[in-house]
Amino acid sequence: MVKEKLEGKIKKAYQMAVDEGTFKAERDCPEVIFIEKPKMESHGDFACGVSLKLARHLKLAPMKIAETLKDYIEKVGTNGSGSMKVEAAQPGFLNFQLDKSFLSNIIHQIASAGSNFGQGKPNGKKILIEYVSANPTGGLHIGHGRNAILGSSLANLLSFAGWQVEQEFYINDCGEQINKLAKSAYACYQRKLGQSVDYPEDGYPEDSLSPLVDKAMSEFDKSKLSTPEELGDIVKEYFRADQEKLLLSLGVKFDSWFSETSLHKDGKVEEALRQMSILDFTYDSEGAYWLKAKELGDERDRVLKKSSGATTYLANDAAYHLNKYKRGYDLMVNIWGADHHGQVPGLKAVVKALGEDPAKLDILLTQIVNLNRDGKPVKMSKRAGTVVMLDEVLEEVGADAVRYYLAESNPNNPINFDLELAKKTSKDNPAFYIQYAHARCCSILRRACEEYLDSESGKMNPPRVSLEQMREIEEAYGKDEHLFDSTFDHESDNPEAFAAQKKLVLRLACLPDEVEEAARVMQPGRIARYSYEIACDLQRFYEVSRVLSEDLSVTRSRLGLIMATRQVLANTLKIIGVSAPERM
RNA sequence: GCGCCUGUAGCUCAGUGGAUAGAGCAUCCGCCUUCUAAGCGGGUUGUCGAAGGUUCAAAUCCUUCCAGGCGUGCCA
Numbered sequence: 313m314v315k316e317k318l319e320g321k322i323k324k325a326y327q328m329a330v331d332e333g334t335f336k337a338e339r340d341c342p343e344v345i346f347i348e349k350p351k352m353e354s355h356g357d358f359a360c361g362v363s364l365k366l367a368r369h370l371k372l373a374p375m376k377i378a379e380t381l382k383d384y385i386e387k388v389g390t391n392g393s394g395s396m397k398v399e400a401a402q403p404g405f406l407n408f409q410l411d412k413s414f415l416s417n418i419i420h421q422i423a424s425a426g427s428n429f430g431q432g433k434p435n436g437k438k439i440l441i442e443y444v445s446a447n448p449t450g451g452l453h454i455g456h457g458r459n460a461i462l463g464s465s466l467a468n469l470l471s472f473a474g475w476q477v478e479q480e481f482y483i484n485d486c487g488e489q490i491n492k493l494a495k496s497a498y499a500c501y502q503r504k505l506g507q508s509v510d511y512p513e514d515g516y517p518e519d520s521l522s523p524l525v526d527k528a529m530s531e532f533d534k535s536k537l538s539t540p541e542e543l544g545d546i547v548k549e550y551f552r553a554d555q556e557k558l559l560l561s562l563g564v565k566f567d568s569w570f571s572e573t574s575l576h577k578d579g580k581v582e583e584a585l586r587q588m589s590i591l592d593f594t595y596d597s598e599g600a601y602w603l604k605a606k607e608l609g610d611e612r613d614r615v616l617k618k619s620s621g622a623t624t625y626l627a628n629d630a631a632y633h634l635n636k637y638k639r640g641y642d643l644m645v646n647i648w649g650a651d652h653h654g655q656v657p658g659l660k661a662v663v664k665a666l667g668e669d670p671a672k673l674d675i676l677l678t679q680i681v682n683l684n685r686d687g688k689p690v691k692m693s694k695r696a697g698t699v700v701m702l703d704e705v706l707e708e709v710g711a712d713a714v715r716y717y718l719a720e721s722n723p724n725n726p727i728n729f730d731l732e733l734a735k736k737t738s739k740d741n742p743a744f745y746i747q748y749a750h751a752r753c754c755s756i757l758r759r760a761c762e763e764y765l766d767s768e769s770g771k772m773n774p775p776r777v778s779l780e781q782m783r784e785i786e787e788a789y790g791k792d793e794h795l796f797d798s799t800f801d802h803e804s805d806n807p808e809a810f811a812a813q814k815k816l817v818l819r820l821a822c823l824p825d826e827v828e829e830a831a832r833v834m835q836p837g838r839i840a841r842y843s844y845e846i847a848c849d850l851q852r853f854y855e856v857s858r859v860l861s862e863d864l865s866v867t868r869s870r871l872g873l874i875m876a877t878r879q880v881l882a883n884t885l886k887i888i889g890v891s892a893p894e895r896m
Numbered sequence: 897g898c899g900c901c902u903g904u905a906g907c908u909c910a911g912u913g914g915a916u917a918g919a920g921c922a923u924c925c926g927c928c929u930u931c932u933a934a935g936c937g938g939g940u941u942g943u944c945g946a947a948g949g950u951u952c953a954a955a956u957c958c959u960u961c962c963a964g965g966c967g968u969g970c971c972a
Contacts, residue, residue, distance in 0.1 A: 346912070346913095346914095348912075348914080350914095350915075351915080351916080351917085351918080352915075352916075355915065359914090359915085361913090361914050361915085361953095364914070364952070364953075365913090365914095367952075368952090374952075401915080402915085403914090403915080403952075403953085404914095404952095405914080405915070447972070484972060487971075487972060488971055488972075489971070489972060490972095598970085599970090600970055601970095602970095611898070611899070611968080612968095614970095615969090615970045616970095617970085618970040619970060620970075622970085624969095624970065624971090624972090625971075625972050628972095629972095650900080650901070650965090650966060650967085651966060651967065652967085652972085653899085653900050653901080653966075653967060654899075654900080654966090654967045654968055655967095655972090656900080657899085677900080677901075679901070679902085679965085679966085680965085680966080721909080722909090722910090724901060724902075725901085725902070725909080726901095726902085726965075728908065728909095730908090733921095736934095737934050738934055738935090739920080739934080739935075740920075740921065742920080744934080745934090748932080748934065751932075752931085752932060755931075755932055756931050756932090758931095759931055759932095760931080764931085829912075833912090838910095841910070841919090844919090844920090845919090848919090851935075851936075852936080852937095854931080854932095854935090854936095855935080855936050855937085856936090858930075858931065859931060860931050861931090874931095895932095896932080896934080
C-alpha cells in the first residue's frame with residue numbers, strides 16, 4: 313500500500329524528468345523501483361536506492377539523480393493521501409518521512425477494507441496445490457503435519473493474494489504397499505476367524521490393523537470380506553477417513569481427494585504411456601518398459617512398467633499429472649518431503665515426455681521436523697517406534713501451536729519443534745504472544761464500553777464510550793478520513809508514544825506488501841513472522857501510550873488504532889490458520 | 897562418486913544487491929497503585945563456513961573448496 317504509492321510517485325517523477333529532458337533516456341525506468349524499510353530511523357520511514365542503479369543508465373552521479381528525483385517528486389504532489397518529506401541522502405538514497413495525515417489515512421484504509429485489508433487483486437489465475445498425499449496404510453506423522461500446514465497456509469495465502477486456489481490430496485491407494493496392507497489385514501482377519509495362518513513378513517503391525525478389521529467385520533457381511541483385496545479396500549478407506557478427520561481438526565481441508573486406483577480403472581495410465589511413446593520417449597529393455605529420462609534431464613532412465621507387467625509409481629504419476637495438466641491450471645504446486653527430492657527430475661522428465669510445460673509444475677520440498685522437549689530429542693510414539701505421530705503432538709500442544717510452529721519456518725530448513733515451548737504462555741512462545749495481542753485489543757475495545765473505577769473517589773464512573781458511540785466509531789472510521797488525525801496530535805507532549813504509534817501504524821500498512829511478497833516466494837511463514845512483529849509493536853505502544861483516557865477525542869482515535877491492529881492481526885492469523893481469540 | 901538442501905551471536909533462527917548485520921532465548925542491569933506484568937526498557941554477544949571473482953555497493957550473485965543433513969530401487 314505505502315510502498316506501492318511511493319513506487320508510483322518515483323516512477324512518475326522519473327517520467328517527468330525524461331519528458332522535460334532532464335534525464336536523457338527512455339520513458340520506461342530501466343531498473344526496478346524497490347522500496348525498502350531502512351534499518352536506521354534517521355534514514356526515514358521508507359527508502360529507495362534506485363538512483364544508485366540508474367547511475368549507469370543515465371551516466372550521471374547517483375546523488376545528482378536522487379536530488380533530481382526529489383525535486384520532481386515534490387512537483388508530483390500528494391494527491392490527497394497525506395503528505396511526506398523527501399530527502400536525497402548520500403550516496404544517492406531517497407528517504408521518505410511520512411507525516412501525520414499519512415499515518416491517519418492508513419488507519420482509515422484498514423478500517424474501510426476490514427477483513428479484506430491486505431488482499432491482492434484477483435489475478436485471474438488458477439492454481440492447484442497438491443499436498444500430504446500419504447499412503448492410506450496408517451496414521452500421519454509429524455512430517456505429514458508439516459506438509460499439511462504448509463499446503464494449507466499456502467492455499468490461504470495465495471487465495472488472499474488473488475489466486476483461484478484448489479487443494480487436492482492424491483491418495484496413493486495402490487501398489488506394493490497397499491498389497492502388503494491387504495495381505496496383513498487379511499491374515500489378521502483369518503486369525504480372528506480361528507484359522508492358523510502365518511502373518512506376512514514385514515507386514516503392517518497387527519495391533520494397528522486389528523481394531524480396523526474388527527470394525528470391518530461388524531460393518532460388512534462375510535461375503536464382502538472373502539479376499540485380501542476386498543478387505544484391503546475397506547481398511548484403506550478407514551485409514552484415509554482417519555487421516556481426513558485428523559487434518560480437519562487442524563483446519564486442513566481439501567477440495568478434492570484424487571484416487572490413484574481410479575487412474576487404472578479409467579485406463580488413464582495406459583493412455584499416458586501411449587502419449588509418451590507417441591512422442592518417442594519410451595523403449596523396451598530387459599523385459600521392462602522404460603522412459604528416456606536421461607534425455608530429459610534426469611540422471612538415468614526410469615522404469616515405467618516392471619517386468620512383472622505392473623506400472624511403477626512414475627507411470628501412475630505421469631497419468632495423474634497428465635490429468636492435472638488437462639484440467640487447465642496456470643500453475644501446479646506439489647508439496648513433498650525432502651526425502652523424495654530424488655523423484656523431482658523423474659517427474660519433470662515425465663511431464664516433458666507428455667509434451668507438457670514443466671515450468672507450470674513447481675515442487676516444494678519440506679525438510680524434516682525434529683521434536684524436542686526442553687532441548688532434548690523426543691520419541692513419543694508407542695505405535696511407530698522412532699516416528700512421532702501427528703495426532704499425539706496435536707493432543708499435547710493443541711491445533712494453534714501445531715499450526716504456528718509448522719507454518720512459521722522456511723520449508724528448506726529443518727524444524728526443531730519444542731513441545732514445552734509450544735505450551736508456554738509467555739512471549740517465548742510466539743504463537744501465544746500473537747494471540748494474546750489480539751485478545752488484548754479485544755479487551756481494550758470491551759473495556760472502553762464498561763464502567764470503570766475512579767482511583768481518587770473510589771466510585772465507579774460510567775463507561776468512557778457508550779455502546780452506541782462505539783458503533784458510531786466503528787461505522788465512521790471506515791468513512792471519515794480524518795477521524796484519526798488526533799491519534800498523532802500529541803507528538804511534542806509524548807514523543808515516545810508518538811514513535812510507538814507511528815511504528816505500529818507503519819507496520820500495519822505493510823500487510824499488502826507482505827502478502828504480495830510471501831505469495832511470490834510461496835512462503836506463508838513470512839506472514840507468521842510478520843504477525844509476531846505486529847504483536848511486539850502493539851505491546852510497545854501499549855506500554856507507553858494509554859488508549860482509554862479522559863480526553864474523549866484521543867480515546868476515540870486511539871480506539872481506531874486498536875481496531876486496525878486487531879483487524880490486521882486477525883487477517884494474518886487467518887492466513888496461517890491460527891485462531892484469533894477474543895479473550896485468553 | 898553424483899544430486900538436492902543447509903552453514904549468520906553461546907542456542908533457535910530472520911535478512912528483497914544498498915547506508916552502522918537483525919529478532920527471540922540465554923546472560924547482566926533496571927522497572928509492576930494505571931486499559932490483560934501472561935509484560936517492558938537497557939547492556940553484552942559476530943572472521944555472515946573458507947578462498948577467489950563480478951559490482952559504485954555482496955551475508956545476498958558466480959566459481960572452487962570445507963563441514964553437516966537427505967537422496968541416489970523394476971518401493972511409494
